[in-house]
Amino acid sequence: MPAQIATSRQLLLALLILAISLFFPSLLSRGASRRLTQLTSHIFPSPTTNRAASSILPTNRPLPKMGYEKELEVALLAVQRASILTKTVYSSHSKGTLSKSDSSPVTIGDFGAQALIIASIKHAFPEDDVVGEEDADDLRKNEQERNLVWDLVQAAKLDDSAAEDKIGGPIQSVDDMLTALDNGRSNGGRQGRIWALDPIDGTKGFLRGGQYAVCLALMVDGVPTVGVIGCPNLPIDDKAPLDSSIGADADDKEGKGVLFGAVKGQGATSQPLSKGALQQSRKISMKAVPDVSQATFCESVEAGHSSHGDNAAIASKLGITKSSVRMDSQAKYASIARGAGDIYLRLPVSKSYEEKIWDHAAGVVLVQEAGGQVTDAWGKPLDFGIGRTLKDNKGVVAAPKDVFQQVINVVKEVLSAKE
Ligand SMILES: Nc1ncnc2c1ncn2[C@@H]1O[C@H](COP(=O)(O)O)[C@@H](OP(=O)(O)O)[C@H]1O
Numbered sequence: 481m482p483a484q485i486a487t488s489r490q491l492l493l494a495l496l497i498l499a500i501s502l503f504f505p506s507l508l509s510r511g512a513s514r515r516l517t518q519l520t521s522h523i524f525p526s527p528t529t530n531r532a533a534s535s536i537l538p539t540n541r542p543l544p545k546m547g548y549e550k551e552l553e554v555a556l557l558a559v560q561r562a563s564i565l566t567k568t569v570y571s572s573h574s575k576g577t578l579s580k581s582d583s584s585p586v587t588i589g590d591f592g593a594q595a596l597i598i599a600s601i602k603h604a605f606p607e608d609d610v611v612g613e614e615d616a617d618d619l620r621k622n623e624q625e626r627n628l629v630w631d632l633v634q635a636a637k638l639d640d641s642a643a644e645d646k647i648g649g650p651i652q653s654v655d656d657m658l659t660a661l662d663n664g665r666s667n668g669g670r671q672g673r674i675w676a677l678d679p680i681d682g683t684k685g686f687l688r689g690g691q692y693a694v695c696l697a698l699m700v701d702g703v704p705t706v707g708v709i710g711c712p713n714l715p716i717d718d719k720a721p722l723d724s725s726i727g728a729d730a731d732d733k734e735g736k737g738v739l740f741g742a743v744k745g746q747g748a749t750s751q752p753l754s755k756g757a758l759q760q761s762r763k764i765s766m767k768a769v770p771d772v773s774q775a776t777f778c779e780s781v782e783a784g785h786s787s788h789g790d791n792a793a794i795a796s797k798l799g800i801t802k803s804s805v806r807m808d809s810q811a812k813y814a815s816i817a818r819g820a821g822d823i824y825l826r827l828p829v830s831k832s833y834e835e836k837i838w839d840h841a842a843g844v845v846l847v848q849e850a851g852g853q854v855t856d857a858w859g860k861p862l863d864f865g866i867g868r869t870l871k872d873n874k875g876v877v878a879a880p881k882d883v884f885q886q887v888i889n890v891v892k893e894v895l896s897a898k899e
C-alpha cells in the first residue's frame with residue numbers, strides 16, 4: 481500500500497514537471513530535468529532499460545511479449561523443419577555437391593532448406609521479401625539434383641502437426657519448390673520487411689563434418705529485428721565448455737542440436753532443436769568478462785574467410801594466451817551469445833570481399849540481445865540496408881558490451897599497422 485501511494489505521488493510529480501517543461505521549458509533546471517527522466521523511466525520503464533539489466537543477469541523469467549511473436553514462432557519452426565532436412569543430408573555419404581559461379585560449394589541440403597524456409601515465410605507473411613543465398617537456376621538445369629532435393633523436401637516434417645500447419649504444411653509440387661527457392665532473389669534494401677536467409681551457413685564445415693547453422697533473420701527497415709539460428713551440431717547444454725574439439729567431433733549426435741532465437745528489445749533464448757513442438761526456451765546471456773586476457777575468442781576454420789594471423793595478433797595484444805576456438809558458421813555468434821565463448825573476430829583477408837547480409841543478420845540480433853555489441857573491424861555499425869552485402873563494412877567484431885571498446889581499439893591498432 482505505501483508503495484502504491486509513493487508511486488502515485490511520483491506520477492503526479494512527474495506529470496507536474498512534464499507540464500512545466502512543455503509550457504515553460506526555461507524554468508526547468510538541469511537537475512529537475514534529470515529527475516524527470518529518472519522518474520518517468522522508473523514509472524514507465526523502457527524495453528531498452530530492462531534489456532541492459534537482464535542481459536547481464538540471466539533470469540528464468542519468461543521474456544516479455546512485445547511484438548514479433550508470430551514472426552519469431554514461424555522462424556523457429558521453419559528453421560527447425562529445415563534442420564531436419566540438413567541433418568538427413570549431413571549423415572548421408574553423398575551430399576549432392578555442386579560448385580557455384582564463385583566456386584563456393586552448394587549441396588542438395590542448401591537448396592532443400594532454402595525452399596522449405598521460404599515456403600514457410602511466404603505462407604505466414606506473403607507480402608515479405610526474402611534475400612536468400614541460393615536460387616533455383618542450377619536445379620532447373622539439373623534433373624537428377626532436382627529430384628534429390630524434391631525427395632528431401634517431401635520427407636522433412638515436424639512431428640507436431642499443429643506446428644506444421646503454422647508454416648503451411650508440405651510443399652505441394654516441384655514447381656512450387658522451385659518458385660520458393662527463387663523467391664529469395666530480393667535485392668534487400670532500407671525499407672520494409674525483408675528476411676535474410678542462409679539455409680546452410682558454413683557449407684564447408686557441413687561437408688567436412690564440422691559445425692554449420694541454418695540462419696534466418698527478419699530485418700525491418702534495414703535493422704535486424706528477429707534472429708533465429710539452428711545449430712544441429714552444437715551441444716544442447718549452454719554451459720558446455722567451448723574448446724577446439726567443438727568443430728571436429730560433430731559425428732557424436734548425443735546431446736546435440738540447439739535452436740536459438742532473439743527479438744530486438746526482448747532478449748535471446750535457446751532450446752533443444754528436436755523434431756517435436758517448440759520447447760520451453762531458456763534465456764541466454766553473454767558471460768561477464770572482468771579480465772579480457774581470460775576471454776575465449778572464436779574465429780572461422782577457413783583461413784580464407786578471416787585472417788588467422790591478424791586475429792592472433794589482436795588476441796596477443798589483449799593478453800589472451802588461450803588458443804582460439806575455430807568453428808564454421810554463425811555457431812560462433814550463438815556460442816558467444818550463450819557465454820560459452822566471449823569474443824568473435826572476423827578480420828578481412830581480402831580488401832575486395834563484401835560480407836553477405838545472410839552470414840550475419842541473425843547472429844547480430846542474438847549477440848545484441850544477449851548483452852553484446854557487434855560492429856565491423858573499424859568499429860562502424862554494420863549496415864544491413866544497402867543490399868545483399870555489407871558493402872560499407874569490412875570484417876566483423878563481436879564482444880560483450882563491457883569489453884567491446886577495449887577490443888575494438890586493439891583491432892584498429894592492428895589494422896592501422898597494416899595500412
Ligand atoms: N573471402 C571470404 N571472406 C569472408 N567470408 C567469406 C569469404 N568467402 C566466403 N565467405 C563466407 O563465409 C561464410 C562462412 O563463414 P565461416 O567461415 O564463419 O564459417 C560462407 O557462408 P556459406 O558457408 O553459407 O557459403 C561465405 O558466405
Ligand SMILES: [Mg+2]
Nearest residue numbers: 678681682839
Ligand atoms: Mg553463409
